[in-house]
Amino acid sequence: MPSLYWNRVISIVGIYALLALGFDFLAHYVGLVSLGGSFFIGTGGYIAAILNKSFGLPPALTIPLATLSGAIICTLLLLPALPLRGVYFAIVTLMYPLVLFRIIEALNILGGTDGILGVASFPNTWVEQYLILSIIIFALFGLRRLVNEDIGLVFRGVKDNDQAVRASGLSITFYKAIAVFITSALGCLGGAYFVHIYMVAGISLFALDYSVIPIAATVIGGGGTLVGPLLGCFILVPISELLRAFGTLRIVFYSVILLAFIMFRSEGIMVYAQRKYHQFERWVKI
Amino acid sequence: MSKEPILNVKEVSKAFGGVQALTRVGFSVGEGEVFGIIGPNGSGKTTLINCITGFIKMDAGNVFYRGKEITNRAPNQIANLGLTRTFQIMRPYYSLPAYKNLIIPLFSPRARKKGGWRGGGKLGDRGTVAIDILEEIGFERDSFVPYKLASSLPTGYLKRLELARCLALGPDLILCDEVFSGLSMSEIASMVPLIEKLQMDGITLVMIEHRLRELFRVASRVMVLNFGEKLTEGIPEEVMADERVKEAYLGSEKLLDYTFEA
Numbered sequence: 066m067p068s069l070y071w072n073r074v075i076s077i078v079g080i081y082a083l084l085a086l087g088f089d090f091l092a093h094y095v096g097l098v099s100l101g102g103s104f105f106i107g108t109g110g111y112i113a114a115i116l117n118k119s120f121g122l123p124p125a126l127t128i129p130l131a132t133l134s135g136a137i138i139c140t141l142l143l144l145p146a147l148p149l150r151g152v153y154f155a156i157v158t159l160m161y162p163l164v165l166f167r168i169i170e171a172l173n174i175l176g177g178t179d180g181i182l183g184v185a186s187f188p189n190t191w192v193e194q195y196l197i198l199s200i201i202i203f204a205l206f207g208l209r210r211l212v213n214e215d216i217g218l219v220f221r222g223v224k225d226n227d228q229a230v231r232a233s234g235l236s237i238t239f240y241k242a243i244a245v246f247i248t249s250a251l252g253c254l255g256g257a258y259f260v261h262i263y264m265v266a267g268i269s270l271f272a273l274d275y276s277v278i279p280i281a282a283t284v285i286g287g288g289g290t291l292v293g294p295l296l297g298c299f300i301l302v303p304i305s306e307l308l309r310a311f312g313t314l315r316i317v318f319y320s321v322i323l324l325a326f327i328m329f330r331s332e333g334i335m336v337y338a339q340r341k342y343h344q345f346e347r348w349v350k351i
Numbered sequence: 352m353s354k355e356p357i358l359n360v361k362e363v364s365k366a367f368g369g370v371q372a373l374t375r376v377g378f379s380v381g382e383g384e385v386f387g388i389i390g391p392n393g394s395g396k397t398t399l400i401n402c403i404t405g406f407i408k409m410d411a412g413n414v415f416y417r418g419k420e421i422t423n424r425a426p427n428q429i430a431n432l433g434l435t436r437t438f439q440i441m442r443p444y445y446s447l448p449a450y451k452n453l454i455i456p457l458f459s460p461r462a463r464k465k466g467g468w469r470g471g472g473k474l475g476d477r478g479t480v481a482i483d484i485l486e487e488i489g490f491e492r493d494s495f496v497p498y499k500l501a502s503s504l505p506t507g508y509l510k511r512l513e514l515a516r517c518l519a520l521g522p523d524l525i526l527c528d529e530v531f532s533g534l535s536m537s538e539i540a541s542m543v544p545l546i547e548k549l550q551m552d553g554i555t556l557v558m559i560e561h562r563l564r565e566l567f568r569v570a571s572r573v574m575v576l577n578f579g580e581k582l583t584e585g586i587p588e589e590v591m592a593d594e595r596v597k598e599a600y601l602g603s604e605k606l607l608d609y610t611f612e613a
Contacts, residue, residue: 215458215477222444222455228406229442234430234459234520 071306072190076262078302079197080106080255085279085286085294086204087248093289094212095244096224098151101143101158102275105252106259107165107268109135113257114181114266124185128257135253140246147241162271169268180267184260197258201295204251209291211247220244278302285326287333296334355418357382357524357555358434363402363412365395365579372398373579375412380524385546385556387566387587390576391600396559397439399576400526404436405429416524431461433523437513437530439559445502449490452501452512453481456519465521481519488515489545507538514545524555531562539565563591575599 084102091097113131116122122130146157169175176182187193211217219240222230227237252275260266278301279294286297304322308315330337356379365373373395380386388396401407403414405426413422416434430436444452456462457477486492488511496504501512510530517525530546531539539562546569550556560566566573567587575582575590577599583590590596 215454218447218451218454219458221447225444225446226442228426229438229444229516230455231406231426232404232430232436232438232442233456233516234427234435234461235455236425236427 072194073262074303074306075194076197078298079201080259081278081282081302082201082295082298083204083251083255084275085282085298086208086291087251088279089283089288089291089294090208091244091248094217094224095220095241096150097241097244098155099158099248100155100276101161102252102279103162103271103273104158105135105139105249106256106275107162107270108139109253109256110260110266110270111175113260114184117184118181124187124261128254128261131257132250132254135256136246136250139249139253140242143245144242147238147245159276162276166268166271178268180265182265184264184266186264187261193262200254205291205295281323285333287335287337290335290339293333293335356380357417358557359415360403361413363399363414364410365398365402365407366410371579373402376576376581378574378584380555380557383550383553383555384572385550385558385570387570387573388557388559388576389563389566389573394576395579396576397528400436400528400559404434404526430520431459433461433521435517435520435522436526437517437528439528439532441509441513443501443509443512445500447501448498449501449504449508449512450478450481450485450497453484453515453519454478456516457481459520461520484515484518488518489541506533510534522554524557525549527556527558529559529561531560531565543568
């Protein structure tokens with residue numbers, strides 16, 4: 066029987082995997098680089114906590130409600146930034162969590178720096194782990210299917226050549242908004258889940274880890290494959306836990322591992338594996 | 352030419368900073384007509400198309416499409432009315448196969464509403480429809496060309512792909528921005544019948560061209576732009592006889608080679 070500690074790590078890996086999936090989808094299929102992981106986690110987390118504490122709703126209701134309403138709020142807030150591209154969009158998505166963090170701290174709303182305590186937890190660890198695992202499998206195959214549907218081609222068209230999409234009679238802002246909605250729904254789902262695991266919603270939900278680790282996982286796993294970032298999370302997050310034995314040197318070792326990946330396998334595990342697979346396939350004797 | 356023009360452009364002006372790109376340019380195109388726009392480099396032809404299709408906001412002037420004002424509306428709204436354009440610098444989706452390039456315009460509200468064989472209908476397979484359109488525009492159906500990535504297609508096919516993207520919308524009017532440029536003589540020769548076929552299908556064409564000989568084969572009227580101003584307009588023969596037009600094209604001796612033949 067694995068320890069409770071590693072049980073918890075699995076759930077956290079699942080939450081990071083949701084964020085990484087969303088990041089990969091938005092960056093490699095729609096062309097919007099989002100640093101908004103912590104924004105989505107924070108929004109979804111606080112909504113779930115408020116719904117649970119103030120309205121007494123059980124987790125079975127707060128999680129879907131927080132996912133939907135959080136995604137709507139995030140999409141509306143990001144709507145003015147949608148015409149931006151590349152690093153400019155990334156800056157706006159990075160700005161929101163910082164701003165919300167300070168607002169909550171300064172105005173002492175939503176529990177201030179203490180956060181909202183005593184949020185209901187899951188019935189047991191089995192539900193907690195298997196639910197998140199099935200959610201990420203569902204999200205992964207759902208997204209894989211979506212990007213190969215006709216609407217997915219429109220997303221890829223927006224990334225490739227947005228002027229041609231406009232000339233084809235489609236509004237790029239509308240399709241970007243749909244894509245941001247999907248990504249923020251994944252992030253808010255993770256946030257709501259997180260709050261119910263730790264039974265607290267604090268301003269640490271806006272920590273930049275949620276923005277940065279999904280990107281690192283995408284780099285390691287291989288961008289544009291969707292399954293790659295998921296693998297990246299399953300490698301990176303447990304490694305970061307294992308490295309806790311080194312105390313404060315943890316970050317140093319962590320950075321060295323990341324650096325090694327970027328130096329020697331910059332394409333990412335999945336892209337590398339796919340390439341090798343296709344090479345092997347040609348060597349088969351007929 | 353019917354009584355009501357399908358496209359009526361009135362006094363369009365546009366300045367980029369201190370450069371006056373267009374000065375009160377106006378023209379009108381009748382239904383089913385092929386209208387040519389010619390002029391030396393930098394005379395504002397592409398800017399004019401960008402203004403009409405909403406890619407650039409014009410400073411002054413009005414555009415009427417079938418009597419309805421479409422001045423400065425969003426490009427996607429204009430495209431959905433059936434007024435489509437090609438790009439001079441081709442803008443395919445390089446990471447997609449050629450036929451998947453067409454699924455994006457087939458996904459537009461206009462193509463979906465049109466349904467039938469062009470739109471793919473409610474349950475229709477857009478891939479099949481895309482192959483049909485590509486065949487019509489000169490991609491051999493049974494070859495692998497329609498399935499190749501757009502990034503690996505030669506210029507001739509990319510120009511056709513630009514036209515096909517317009518056709519997928521089921522357009523009434525296509526603004527062609529130099530479809531013949533960058534093509535070899537034989538490629539141009541095979542494009543001209545395509546243009547004629549589009550005209551026979553009842554599609555109105557506005558063509559920006561430098562290849563005057565080919566343009567005059569299909570166009571019934573041409574307009575000459577120079578430094579953003581309209582020099583003259585009329586049937587090709589008259590226009591090319593105009594002294595101002597000869598002057599505008601600096602290598603005017605060369606122009607004499609291109610004079611009207613047919």
